[in-house]
Amino acid sequence: xxxYTFPQNFFxxxxxxxxxxxxxxxxxxxxxxxxxxxxxxxxxxxxxxPQTVCNTLNRYKEDVALMKNxxxxxxxxxxxxxxxxxxxETGEPNADxxxxxxxxxxxxIANGIEPMINLYHFDMPEALQKRYGGFESxxxxxxxxxxxxxxxxxxxxxxxxxxxxxEPIVPVEGAICMTSTIRAKKTAxxxxxxxxxxxxxxPKRYSATASxxxxxxxxxxxx
Numbered sequence: 049x050x051x052y053t054f055p056q057n058f059f060x061x062x063x064x065x066x067x068x069x070x071x072x073x074x075x076x077x078x079x080x081x082x083x084x085x086x087x088x089x090x091x092x093x094x095x096x097x098p099q100t101v102c103n104t105l106n107r108y109k110e111d112v113a114l115m116k117n118x119x120x121x122x123x124x125x126x127x128x129x130x131x132x133x134x135x136x137e138t139g140e141p142n143a144d145x146x147x148x149x150x151x152x153x154x155x156x157i158a159n160g161i162e163p164m165i166n167l168y169h170f171d172m173p174e175a176l177q178k179r180y181g182g183f184e185s186x187x188x189x190x191x192x193x194x195x196x197x198x199x200x201x202x203x204x205x206x207x208x209x210x211x212x213x214x215e216p217i218v219p220v221e222g223a224i225c226m227t228s229t230i231r232a233k234k235t236a237x238x239x240x241x242x243x244x245x246x247x248x249x250x251p252k253r254y255s256a257t258a259s260x261x262x263x264x265x266x267x268x269x270x271x
Contacts, residue, residue: 059162061115061122065169065214069104069111069125076142077130079171080182108152116159123156126166126214127203129195130173139194146202153206165203166211167196170219183219 067081078086085097104111115123127149134142156163172182180188196212213219 059122061120063124065126065166066128067098067169067171069102071100071103071105072098073105074144075131076134078174079130080174080177081171083174105148109155112155112159112161115161120161122162122164124164124166126169127199128171130171132199133195136173136176136191139198141198149203153203157206163207164209165207166214167199169214
């Protein structure tokens, strides 16, 4: 029998994102996730979009308690550009968002959970996508750098691990290489399609529930 030993400080945890957990309440801007669901709710499984999801904005203490109970010592999530920044051109932050993220990160740290923070999870602010074409615009890349600098300034003293982009190949192959009115909207479909197809190769010991979820996600992506 083979025995594997993990390092003493090995990170055990999971990954999610702001758009997948926080909900849209109180955001100063819509992201392309928000606008896509508003325009085409039928493209989302059971019509469920980013409006509420896990409601982490209001239930982050419960979420962190669950993480601790499971045995996490780390958790990767993201800061929503469309939540943190009030003025997308100047990078001025939203006071309520700043307080929320401080509270959320502090709660993790107080419970022995290392927050690992991603800055972009396919959630371009809608206004920047429609006005400039998103990351196809050099101006938007400059605005993203301004957003990142704001996040570093506000939270850099407590966040040790930063991730710039979640799965950076996905917007390239799933959005730029496909034709669409707002091409970045295709990102989510390709993201879930790739992950769903990988589910068909699951070992039999994995639960039937996981397979059902994957089939549901694949059906949504191909709609």
